[in-house]
Amino acid sequence: MRTRPLKVALLGCGVVGSEVARIMTTHAEDLAQRIGAPVELAGVAVRRPDRVRAGIDPALVTTDAAALAARADIDVVVEVIGGLEPARTLITSAFEHGASVVTANKALLAEDGSTLHESADKYGVDLFYEAAVAAAIPLVRPLRESLAGDKVNRVLGIVNGTTNFILDRMESTGAGYSEALDEATALGYAEADPTADVEGFDAAAKAAILAGIAFHTRVRLDDVHREGLAEVTAADIASAKRMGCTVKLLAICERAADGRSVTARVHPAMLPLSHPLASVREAYNAVFVESDAAGQLMFYGPGAGGSPTASAVLGDLVAACRNKLSGGRGPGESAYAQLPVSPMGEVVTRYHISLDVADKPGVLAQVAMVFAEHGVSIDTVRQKGKEGPHDGAWLVVVTHRAQDAALSATVEALRGLDTVRGVASIMRVEGE
Ligand code: HSE
Numbered sequence: 001m002r003t004r005p006l007k008v009a010l011l012g013c014g015v016v017g018s019e020v021a022r023i024m025t026t027h028a029e030d031l032a033q034r035i036g037a038p039v040e041l042a043g044v045a046v047r048r049p050d051r052v053r054a055g056i057d058p059a060l061v062t063t064d065a066a067a068l069a070a071r072a073d074i075d076v077v078v079e080v081i082g083g084l085e086p087a088r089t090l091i092t093s094a095f096e097h098g099a100s101v102v103t104a105n106k107a108l109l110a111e112d113g114s115t116l117h118e119s120a121d122k123y124g125v126d127l128f129y130e131a132a133v134a135a136a137i138p139l140v141r142p143l144r145e146s147l148a149g150d151k152v153n154r155v156l157g158i159v160n161g162t163t164n165f166i167l168d169r170m171e172s173t174g175a176g177y178s179e180a181l182d183e184a185t186a187l188g189y190a191e192a193d194p195t196a197d198v199e200g201f202d203a204a205a206k207a208a209i210l211a212g213i214a215f216h217t218r219v220r221l222d223d224v225h226r227e228g229l230a231e232v233t234a235a236d237i238a239s240a241k242r243m244g245c246t247v248k249l250l251a252i253c254e255r256a257a258d259g260r261s262v263t264a265r266v267h268p269a270m271l272p273l274s275h276p277l278a279s280v281r282e283a284y285n286a287v288f289v290e291s292d293a294a295g296q297l298m299f300y301g302p303g304a305g306g307s308p309t310a311s312a313v314l315g316d317l318v319a320a321c322r323n324k325l326s327g328g329r330g331p332g333e334s335a336y337a338q339l340p341v342s343p344m345g346e347v348v349t350r351y352h353i354s355l356d357v358a359d360k361p362g363v364l365a366q367v368a369m370v371f372a373e374h375g376v377s378i379d380t381v382r383q384k385g386k387e388g389p390h391d392g393a394w395l396v397v398v399t400h401r402a403q404d405a406a407l408s409a410t411v412e413a414l415r416g417l418d419t420v421r422g423v424a425s426i427m428r429v430e431g432e
Pocket of ligand 1: 159160161162163189197202303304305
């Protein structure tokens with residue numbers, strides 16, 4: 001074993017960074033054996049140096065992240081600051097100075113992953129980011145390496161723990177969205193500003209990363225259709241239950257049937273209880289992958305939190321260190337397929353639509369005609385008279401598969417009918 005240590009710079013020492021430092025220290029012997037050389041924490045860049053950081057030598061702590069990332073003696077930079085800047089500048093500087101980079105920064109990768117990969121290629125170093133998607137769950141490496149000889153057709157995942165927790169609570173306790181969000185905040189799952197989670201930005205960034213790797217195509221955050229949780233009501237959840245479904249915020253990346261394009265989207269959807277993802281409860285994540293040769297695979301585990309994210313960072317750190325020792329590199333970006341990313345309108349899916357209608361002769365026929373006019377075939381219709389002395393009814397229609405554009409045009413036309421008093425809910429049905 002080489003005695004001269006490999007040097008690691010840690011940028012950020014919050015929940016994840018401090019756990020990375022702790023594991024590096026407590027597992028130092030094992031890491032050295034696995035890598036073939038000792039690994040030394042050579043510097044830790046933080047914003048607030050006055051905070052006590054147990055187990056970290058204060059002499060290593062600096063507020064000058066730029067100087068640390070640019071140090072010529074650093075072999076691997078671990079970036080766990082998050083956000084676009086200064087992370088992008090620091091990572092680029094690390095490459096320019098010969099360091100490989102391990103990052104958990106999903107937002108930056110979804111925004112500008114290709115530029116970062118190009119930069120890593122230019123300087124002959126590694127860019128690894130297993131921790132950016134669903135923390136400890138191995139996804140990036142299996143898609144990039146284990147399935148490199150297969151053809152992935154679909155990636156369907158629950159990749160945000162906060163929203164899964166909220167939906168799980170709404171389903172199991174009958175709580176409304178706000179109440180469930182409050183509980184998620186109290187338990188520390190949701191951030192003080194939960195926008196990125198509940199509006200689907202976090203999941204959309206992960207979908208962009210997964211789609212890019214799975215389909216060997218550049219997919220950016222802007223390419224991902226995104227809808228958050230705000231529209232999901234307790235009535236939707238109850239309706240899903242009646243259909244033998246559950247409601248999940250899904251990230252769905254698909255190759256078109258003709259193989260010539262791909263789509264990536266994040267939105268709440270009804271999922272049959274028989275689907276393996278339906279049993280993913282609380283703040284857990286899971287990703288279901290469908291490929292030509294392997295068939296169906298499922299990856300499950302904790303998708304957030306300090307230790308699970310640090311586990312993924314450490315795995316990448318070991319790989320980057322091994323490459324530094326051998327003089328080799330891991331796989332870079334694979335975007336040779338360059339498939340176009342189609343808009344949401346071209347996605348083929350099913351809708352569950354709940355309508356508030358007048359209960360009188362001809363209403364059902366009128367509604368059915370609107371579906372027919374748009375080429376959308378109806379799978380099931382359920383009508384339930386409203387309780388009380390009025391003439392209204394709930395009409396719940398579930399369609400067969402059709403293009404999303406045709407389905408949304410159908411809903412618009414339904415809104416225009418005199419006999420339709422309101423469209424109470426629209427939700428896609430996936431996973432069949
Ligand atoms: N906030 C994310 C979640 C974890 O709730 O899953 C980090 O991506």
